Amino acid sequence: MKLYSFPGAPNPRRVLIFAAEKDLALEVVNVDLPGREIKQPEFLKKNPSGKIPVLELDDGRCIAESVAISRYLESLVPEPNLFGMDAYETAVIEMQHRFIEFELNMQIGFAWVHGPIVAKMGLIEPIEEMRRRGDAGARSYYKRLNRELETRDYVAGDRFTIADITALCMIDFASAMVNLKPDETLDALWRWHARVSERPAVANQAGMS
Ligand SMILES: N[C@@H](CCC(=O)N[C@@H](CS)C(=O)NCC(=O)O)C(=O)O
Known part of the structure; x- marks a missing residue:
């Protein structure tokens, strides 16, 4: 199976860590992200959203969205379980995961899209108020997570x-690329960060720096 990716990009990194936890080897195909390869008709056939990651199966069928890809991998290789063992645990993992996707990832996304790096690419007109709100939302979520x-x-x-x-992939991306490193005083968050980062599957799949 091929994974369309880009070195260090947070969403492909989610899938690479997930696969590594299951000791599952994927053939990584790095796209030309700066050259906008993923917005070209050929790539849009693989993912009409024009985003990575995309998992291409050996018969050419494609799956986009990191959670969908991860669910597919979990079905193929159930152990170690990463989505929940029983009804209650599965629901709690889904709840926390949705909190992160909607309340953290989205805020980091606003801060990124309306921040200086994307502005330099000249693709959209940044809105400073959106950047500021994203920044405040992410920082508020960090405190709650702590x-x-x-x-x-x-x-x-x-x-x-x-x-x-x-959570780890987004926090690492926000720290490296969005000037949104969690405050040093958030001790429990940083202890968790160290605990998770030392896992071999995580340490071997570096984020952006
Ligand atoms: N919800 C998607 C998000 C995918 C995403 O935003 N990927 C980024 C790379 S980390 C991307 O392709 N960005 C290029 C763009 O949006 O034009 C997922 O979970 O896979």
Whole structure:
């Protein structure tokens, strides 16, 4: 199976970590992201959203969206389980994962899209108020996550799951590229960050720096 990716990009990194946790080898195909290869008709046939990651199966069928791809991989290789073992745990992981996707990723996305790096690409007219709101929203979520991680070791409970992968990839991206590194005083968040980062599957799939 091929994974269309770009070195260090946060969403492909989510899938690469997920696959590595399952010891599943994917053939990585790096796209020309700056050259906008993913907006060309040939790539849009693989993912009409024009984004990476995309998983291409050996028969040419494609799956986009990191969670959809991860669910596919979990079905192929159920262990170690990363989406939940029973009805309650599965629901809690889904709940925490959705909090992160809607309340953290989206805020980081606003701060990124309306920030200086994307502005230099000249693709959209940045709106400073959107950048500021994204920044404030992400920082507020960091504080909430820190409070929650004072009571448990992982984002969705007492073990590593897909929710940790998503949170880590987005926080690393925000720290490196969006000037949104969590405050040093958020001790529980940083302890969790160290705990998760030292996992071989995570350490071997570096983010952007
Ligand atoms: N919801 C998607 C987000 C994918 C996404 O935004 N990917 C980024 C790279 S990390 C991308 O392709 N950006 C290029 C663009 O949006 O034009 C997922 O989870 O896979």
